[in-house]
Amino acid sequence: MAGPTDPDDGIFETLxxxxxxAAQEEKTRSVNERERALFEKQQRRLSELVEANTTLPxxxxxxxxxxxxxxxxxxxxxxxxxxxxxxxxxxxTLSEAIRETQYAADKLxxxxxxxxxxxxxxxxxxxxxxxxxxxxxxLYISLREKGRIAFKTGTxxxxxxxxxxxxxYWRNMFGGAESLNLNASIGTRTRTAYQATFxxxxxxxxxxxxxVGALSSSTQKVWASHEEVLKGGWTKLRWLGRGGKHELGYSxxxxxxxxxAEKASPTVRGDAGDSVKSSITYSLTNDxxxxxxxxxxxxxxxxxxxxAGWGPLQGDVAFGKAEVEGQGAVPVPIPGVKGNSxxxxxxxxxxxxxxxxxxxxDSKPLASRITDRxxxxxxxxxxxxxxxGLGPRDGSDAVGGDLYAAGSANLLMPLPRLGPEKPVRMxxxxxxxRLLALKQSETEETSSSSVRQSISSTVAELGNGxxxxxxxxxxxxxxxxxxxxxxxxxxxxxRKGEDARKGLQFGLGITMx
Numbered sequence: 001m002a003g004p005t006d007p008d009d010g011i012f013e014t015l016x017x018x019x020x021x022a023a024q025e026e027k028t029r030s031v032n033e034r035e036r037a038l039f040e041k042q043q044r045r046l047s048e049l050v051e052a053n054t055t056l057p058x059x060x061x062x063x064x065x066x067x068x069x070x071x072x073x074x075x076x077x078x079x080x081x082x083x084x085x086x087x088x089x090x091x092x093t094l095s096e097a098i099r100e101t102q103y104a105a106d107k108l109x110x111x112x113x114x115x116x117x118x119x120x121x122x123x124x125x126x127x128x129x130x131x132x133x134x135x136x137x138x139l140y141i142s143l144r145e146k147g148r149i150a151f152k153t154g155t156x157x158x159x160x161x162x163x164x165x166x167x168x169y170w171r172n173m174f175g176g177a178e179s180l181n182l183n184a185s186i187g188t189r190t191r192t193a194y195q196a197t198f199x200x201x202x203x204x205x206x207x208x209x210x211x212v213g214a215l216s217s218s219t220q221k222v223w224a225s226h227e228e229v230l231k232g233g234w235t236k237l238r239w240l241g242r243g244g245k246h247e248l249g250y251s252x253x254x255x256x257x258x259x260x261a262e263k264a265s266p267t268v269r270g271d272a273g274d275s276v277k278s279s280i281t282y283s284l285t286n287d288x289x290x291x292x293x294x295x296x297x298x299x300x301x302x303x304x305x306x307x308a309g310w311g312p313l314q315g316d317v318a319f320g321k322a323e324v325e326g327q328g329a330v331p332v333p334i335p336g337v338k339g340n341s342x343x344x345x346x347x348x349x350x351x352x353x354x355x356x357x358x359x360x361x362d363s364k365p366l367a368s369r370i371t372d373r374x375x376x377x378x379x380x381x382x383x384x385x386x387x388x389g390l391g392p393r394d395g396s397d398a399v400g401g402d403l404y405a406a407g408s409a410n411l412l413m414p415l416p417r418l419g420p421e422k423p424v425r426m427x428x429x430x431x432x433x434r435l436l437a438l439k440q441s442e443t444e445e446t447s448s449s450s451v452r453q454s455i456s457s458t459v460a461e462l463g464n465g466x467x468x469x470x471x472x473x474x475x476x477x478x479x480x481x482x483x484x485x486x487x488x489x490x491x492x493x494x495r496k497g498e499d500a501r502k503g504l505q506f507g508l509g510i511t512m513x
Contacts, residue, residue: 039117056094059085061125061136063101067143071113072175078204079104083139094137098122101139108143110206111177115144148172156187156508163187177201191227193217207240220259223388223398223499224370226268227259244286244301252315253277255371265394271370278315279308293510294412294423294478295329296344302326309366310357318359318366323352325511332411342420346410348513350381354402356438356451365451368438373400376435377499379507381406383431384470384489389499391435398499399437403458405467406433408513412476423478427485431513432469432493434462469493470500483512 063080081087083100092100098120105118119142125132150169155162165185173180178200185193197213214233221228232253239246257272264272282305289298302325309318327348334341352374356365375398376382377389388398408431414420438454439461440446474487485507491500 039119057135058092058094058097058137059133059135060092060097060139061085061132063139063141065141065143068114068145070145070148070172070175071177075176075204079107080141091135097137097139101141105141107204107206108141111201112179112206113146113172113177115146118143146171163190173198176204177206189220189222191218191220193219202237209238211236211238223375223386224268224400225261225264225397226257226272228371229256229258230254244284247281247283247285249281251277251279251281257371263396265397265399267394267399268370268397275317275369275371276315277308277317277372278313279306280313281306289327289329291478293480293483294425294476295327295346296331296340296342297329299329300325300327308357308372309359311361314360316359317369317372318357319368319372320355320357321352321372322355323350325350340420342412342414342425344412346412347408348410349405349407350433350513351405352403353455355455356402356446358448363448365446365448367440367446368402370399373402373437374404374435375400376404376406376433379485379487379505380509380511381431381513382408382433382468382470383429383487383505383507384472384491384501385468386499386501389501390433390468390495391498392437393497401435402438403455403462404433404435405462406513407431407467425476425478426473427476427487428471428473429487430469430471432467434467436461466493468495468498468500482508482510484508485512 060083063083065076065080068076083097083104085092101120105120108114109116109118121140121142123138123140125136125138148171150167150171152167152169153165155164163185164187165183167184168180168182170180172178178198181195181197181199183193183195187193193215194217195213195215197211199209199211202208202210212233212235216231218227218229230253232251234249234251236247236249253276255275255277257268260269260272283303285300285302287298287300287302289295289300292300302323304321304323306319306321307313308321309315310320325348327346329344329346332341332343332345334343354368354373356368358365374391375388376391377385377398378387382390388400391401391404392399408429410427410429412425412427414422415424415426418424436458438451439457440450440454469492470489471492472487472489474485474489477484485505487505487507488503489505490502494500
């Protein structure tokens, strides 16, 4: 007989655990399948009912929301009350009542605090109720709330940086779809970063939201021989309107250029120390791509404006900044392949201008600082160059520019054994761009007219000759959170002083050119 320490007992116990785990998984899968089948059956019955009684007049006497235990009644009331017939100026038909209820359910879903599916059912009120009429119907919306608090830790790597992070996300904080997001990270280049963001819908509208936030970070700018420290806060309004997604915000940020390297250039040393940026921003984004991280079809347009230090904004830097971006993707049909071939051609263009302005109500424009200028080059825009590898330099430091334009063309193809359904592609690309500083006379005093003349001559210089360019091939993986690229790049056009990189280059980002 086997003793109490017989190893066979451990084997049998392991097998029993596996059997139990497999049985539990099978039970869970069976329950999910039954719930899904029941939901689909209810939807079919509802569809049949609507088809048979499309024009039947009805009165919505009550709407009951089931399962919203942590959501404020006042929040739900703003979404549900418009469904009641008492709040309408004309009667419903049954199909209209169903359509309006589905629209309300969609609004609830877009708040991001309920699981899918959100089910809708219709019932007749109690016939013995003397206040009911023959046309009365009761609507029921069944919900299942998502978990309220999520805590996550992990590590990330990309763009020549590794980091470890901790994140706390509190969903539906006060019962009105508010959220609090706390994030802390340490890394090899971004040494420390702390950020807190509170977001809330306004008037229970998922397409109209407010946000306030604060940050503190310290980042090593290896391409410019210094460390940048940021502390500040912001407030934003976001809404969905004509033309796409709008965002209007204000931010106040204290910046410090510190930790200068021994080889830091005079330009970096001249901008070292503290500065305060007080600015308002506005952006408009219209994204019609089928899959933003790996588009096969559609287009993106984005424009962003920033006004800092001018008039009552104060601070100690002043400028106007404008950026535009466009991207288009088209599927490429392959002879002999039916349906989606998975091959697509993507083209993109970005451009930006920094316009020096007078500080406050002064009349003399201020020169731009390294913390506000554009940087160009790296795996997320002009591949085949190091971070900040294009544009003006002082010694070995990339000091940024006031005007840039960059573009790319990417041919994406599925891997032979994976097919077009997988988010993995081979790519061949051609990218290029230029980054320029405003041309200013050393003898002429800075004025509004000299700034305009400088911008005119710099824009003319932008089209003088070929841009810095590279070509290459690589692999692309579209993770749900970000896009990963591993490319072999070959610089084709490199200007004097620019920092090109031939060979393998790893890229990680959300917006890739």
